Amino acid sequence: MTLRINRRRGDREAYLARLIDAGHEARLCTHSPDGLVLETPCDVQALPGFAEGDVSVQDEAAQLTAELLGPCLAPRPGGRVLDACCAPGGKTAHLLELFDVDLLALDSDATRLARVEDTLARLGLSATLLHADATQRDWWNGTLFDAILLDAPCSGSGVIRRHPDIKRLRRPSDIPRLVELQSRLLDNLWPLLRPGGSMVYATCSVLREENDEQIEAFLARTEDAIATTPQEVSWGRPAGAGRQLLPETESHDGFFYARLKRQG
Ligand SMILES: C[S@@+](CC[C@H](N)C(=O)[O-])C[C@H]1O[C@@H](n2cnc3c(N)ncnc32)[C@H](O)[C@@H]1O
Incomplete structure (x- = not known):
């Protein structure tokens, strides 16, 4: 499951730290500067800050x-x-x-x-x-x-x-x-x-x-x-x-x- 951070609300390194704190295994994407890969897919509502617009799901x-x-x-x-x-x-x-x-x-x-x-x-x-x-x-x-x-x-x-x-x-x-x-x-x-x-x-x-x-x-x-x-x-x-x-x-x-x- 690939995520895209909303750069108006933060950078992906900070969001990676939030994911890891919340117990998710994740890494940065290779090609997209806004992308992160979540190793185990989850419900979007379980993503930190999803409802507030910090992140979206996008290949x-x-x-x-x-x-x-x-x-x-x-x-x-x-x-x-x-x-x-x-x-x-x-x-x-x-x-x-x-x-x-x-x-x-x-x-x-x-x-x-x-x-x-x-x-x-x-x-x-x-x-x-x-x-x-x-x-x-x-x-x-x-x-x-x-x-x-x-x-x-x-x-x-x-x-x-x-x-x-x-x-x-x-x-x-x-x-x-x-x-x-x-x-x-x-x-x-x-x-x-x-x-x-x-x-x-x-x-x-x-x-x-x-x-x-x-x-x-x-x-x-x-x-x-x-x-x-x-x-x-x-x-x-x-x-x-x-x-x-x-x-x-x-x-x-x-x-x-x-x-x-x-x-x-
Ligand atoms: C590949 S999808 C677009 C995905 C979108 N750009 C995104 O990133 O979420 C192609 C879209 O073209 C729309 N479409 C098909 N024929 C169209 C037309 N003649 N005029 C406008 N939109 C059309 C479809 O309804 C569909 O939503």
């Missing part, structure tokens, strides 16, 4: 989103950020814990969006939440975003170690449908980014169609997009214009990340 690979988007936000405090597929809100919350940004968090599933509201309330964070379809623009007010996170709907093939039922529930025919949806989301959201702004495209998939091949096709048809995914990092392996993490038993889920910059 280590998912925590790397903030590492990727952070450098694009840091020089522009107050920047306008779109989290286009935000529910249940793990990455939304992490971004708000780290950066003072004006964040619009959107999801097409109203039930899942309600969970984002609960999470932000527990953590003492705020964003504008919108129930809308990110393949459309009827919700957009015309102001460009400094950064966009597209944590796209995907096969979930990277999280099978924690959700083995995915093997049974997914059908081969799901993949082309998801690839097409991801591609529509990319094309619809890209023009909403200001020139010089950045998008992070993420999936919890290990399938190339959803990941490096998806981004390669996007770059080929999008003249003003260049890849800026950092390659000197401790995690994952190069995968086209992005990086692929494979699931690791003692560590993190499978994930794909690509960071893209709009030239101009």
